[in-house]
Amino acid sequence: MAITTRATHACCGGTLGFYSHQSDSLGLEARFAVFVPDGASATAPVPVIHLLAGLTCTEETFLIKANAVRFAAEYRIALVATDTSPRGAGIAGEDDSYDFGSGAGFYLDATQAPWAGHYRMGTYIAEELPALTEASFPLDGTRRGIMGHSMGGHGALVHALRAPDRWKSVSAFAPIVHPAAVPWGEKAFTGYLGPDRATWAAHDATLLLQAGRTHPTTILVDQGDADQFLDAQLQPWHLEEAAKAAGQKLILRRHADYDHSYWFIQSFIQDHLTHHAAILCR
């Protein structure tokens, strides 16, 4: 599990590093970033939150724009940020769309040619990246949370509902809560998973809740009411209804005037770190 250090920076009383490695899941080089607060060590590992960004983003985006590091440092929580897709798979058309292919891996394992070989962000997020980072940094894998924005909010919700033992806390900003029912999700699922909608249910937070999958903690979701994707792609009311029916504790906050940008995320990021810290820190 060799890791190449691309850059490290002192930040907010800790170290933020940008790394690459050869990913077994993806069969490609992959990039990720890790923030570790000072004082963490093998004998005193810290909780960790994985950050999943949205369409077109990279492992840098959430860290640069969300202002999460300051609050992670205050709570003594590590951060791991992943890329949004495999890179350089060399598949024809991979770079043609902002919402499919590179930059748009949807945090799942593709089953359809030509994507099935490399587009395996599901396994990468669920298994490889936690194992890699927890073997290489002083992170406590028993206190691991997940957070995301937009497509990454979808990823955070789905991964947490599918494996609550793996992800002890979960929150999202403006998530795609019901991808099987909106254009972004239909395009991605058709391409990566094929036309049989029965296979989509395992990758849709609303359908997972409807199937009885719940998370033992409260899910925190923030959504801007001026979000340009609210009605067409995000539709948070599906999550609200499914959570209510499933008995899933959910705090869904709607914010007048806020849009889909990281200006929205940075406005409420402190609350998300607090939410995760309340579960992960002890």
Add this chain to the structure above:
Amino acid sequence: MAITTRATHACCGGTLGFYSHQSDSLGLEARFAVFVPDGASATAPVPVIHLLAGLTCTEETFLIKANAVRFAAEYRIALVATDTSPRGAGIAGEDDSYDFGSGAGFYLDATQAPWAGHYRMGTYIAEELPALTEASFPLDGTRRGIMGHSMGGHGALVHALRAPDRWKSVSAFAPIVHPAAVPWGEKAFTGYLGPDRATWAAHDATLLLQAGRTHPTTILVDQGDADQFLDAQLQPWHLEEAAKAAGQKLILRRHADYDHSYWFIQSFIQDHLTHHAAILCR
């Protein structure tokens, strides 16, 4: 003074807008950004801090990467961010260097051909942008501060020392404190001001202090000791010595391990907003 709104975003309990206008000083279209906390009005204007970014940056950089907005909102201070040079002047070679021409205006008025016509960021920062923004937003021009990074730190120090009545508070991250003596400054001053070094003194914070120009408030400067430009370009000891000799109050903090990046800035930005607020807010 017509302003074109390029985008606005709700952020941290206020509004962050990106704008353009036809600049008289520059003879070109110029871009800037303004953050105004909610509740500011013509009858209740708020203090304002101007943000000057470093080489290669734009009016977006400081706002995206420094995490200043949250603390500006907490203190009820507005922010104005400017671009780092004129854009689109059409001068041969303008885009050839990262440290001269576009992205590297050094916040001064060029006197040498072919730069003298458009490269007038000195007048733009000192006069046009404050007048424009204070006529168009609820900003209190009697409580106006200035802050910058690297080349922008140079700009903040020089403008504050030259016009302390105009700039009531001043701070800098990793500033170029003695441009007349380092390669970045020598290149820029030779190109913009010509070879007569006597004309450079009005644009060099260390030389201004040596000439008796001081600011009535304490100047706050943060500098990382792992800054890759520390010894060759920044040399903060010149500022320290000149301030001491001039009786200028200066807090110069050196931070082990921190580099020249915005990861450094975001680590200490709260202290800078506090410093300005202590002077500007009442």
